[in-house]
Amino acid sequence: MVMDLAGIDFSAPSPEVARRLIGVTLLVDGVGGRIVETEAYDASEPASHCYAGLTERNFSMFGQPGRSYVYRSHGLHWCLNFVCREPDHGAGVLIRALEPLDDAAGLALMRERRGLDDVRLLCSGPGRLAQALGVTRAHNNLPLDAPPLVLLPRRREVEVLAGMRIGISKAVELPWRFVEAGSRFLSKPHRG
DNA sequence: GCAGGGATGAACT
DNA sequence: GTTCATCCCTGCA
Numbered sequence: 001m002v003m004d005l006a007g008i009d010f011s012a013p014s015p016e017v018a019r020r021l022i023g024v025t026l027l028v029d030g031v032g033g034r035i036v037e038t039e040a041y042d043a044s045e046p047a048s049h050c051y052a053g054l055t056e057r058n059f060s061m062f063g064q065p066g067r068s069y070v071y072r073s074h075g076l077h078w079c080l081n082f083v084c085r086e087p088d089h090g091a092g093v094l095i096r097a098l099e100p101l102d103d104a105a106g107l108a109l110m111r112e113r114r115g116l117d118d119v120r121l122l123c124s125g126p127g128r129l130a131q132a133l134g135v136t137r138a139h140n141n142l143p144l145d146a147p148p149l150v151l152l153p154r155r156r157e158v159e160v161l162a163g164m165r166i167g168i169s170k171a172v173e174l175p176w177r178f179v180e181a182g183s184r185f186l187s188k189p190h191r192g
Numbered sequence: 193g194c195a196g197g198g199a200t201g202a203a204c205t
Numbered sequence: 206g207t208t209c210a211t212c213c214c215t216g217c218a
Contacts, residue, residue, distance in 0.1 A: 039198070047198070057215060074199050075213030081198085094198055127199050168198055187199095 005144050006151040010065035010084045014040035014091040017084040019162070019178045021093060023154035028133040029147075031106040033123060034154075036183040037097035039165045039176055041081075043090035046170040050090030060141035061090045068149065070130070070140040077127030080135050082144060096166075096177075098123035099185040100132075109134075125187040163191050 008020045018040035026032045041048035049058045049071065060069040061083050069081040069092050085091040100107055100122050110122045110132040123129040130136075144151055159181035164172060166188055179190050 072214065074197060077199055079198065125199070
């Protein structure tokens with residue numbers, strides 16, 4: 001079965017899905033913004049959580065495409081992924097940064113959750129983004145087309161650049177990080 | 193039992 | 206620009 005959310009086929013390989021997610025709006029309980037940075041992971045490469053096969057932590061990555069995978073990183077941060085490709089294969093896209101929506105109520109809530117005002121630091125990193133949107137373990141393995149999650153198609157074309165992934169020690173050479181060209185809201189500048 | 197992690201923020205040069 | 210402590214849970218020996 002093919003998940004078609006915000007014009008994206010989540011049964012496609014994860015780099016393809018990661019590229020097409022740039023510019024898409026993500027909301028969690030009405031709070032969020034435009035996705036400006038993603039990274040693809042796949043069971044065929046050792047940086048992925050699903051490389052070693054099905055475990056208790058990563059079970060949602062082996063489920064249906066078009067759902068969420070949330071895990072705890074370094075014991076204190078939560079990170080949000082979108083599951084893609086066929087069941088039993090294991091692949092996903094890490095959502096690394098958002099451009100906060102220009103909405104007063106949502107911005108106030110994100111600032112309160114993050115404990116700071118600077119809009120550029122609200123969602124510029126996977127842990128920061130999860131904190132600003134209130135994502136926790138309770139958001140693991142949820143469908144992306146039902147509350148509290150909402151995906152909205154991009155309203156204009158965006159220029160997407162591919163580069164090397166960040167914060168990993170294996171398979172670092174794969175150009176599976178995707179960013180919106182020129183965005184001020186990236187977790188790190190683009191590196192080709 | 194233990195090493196290490198898809199990170200962050202503060203404290204540095 | 207760079208290192209460093211910190212969180213605690215997962216996975217494998």
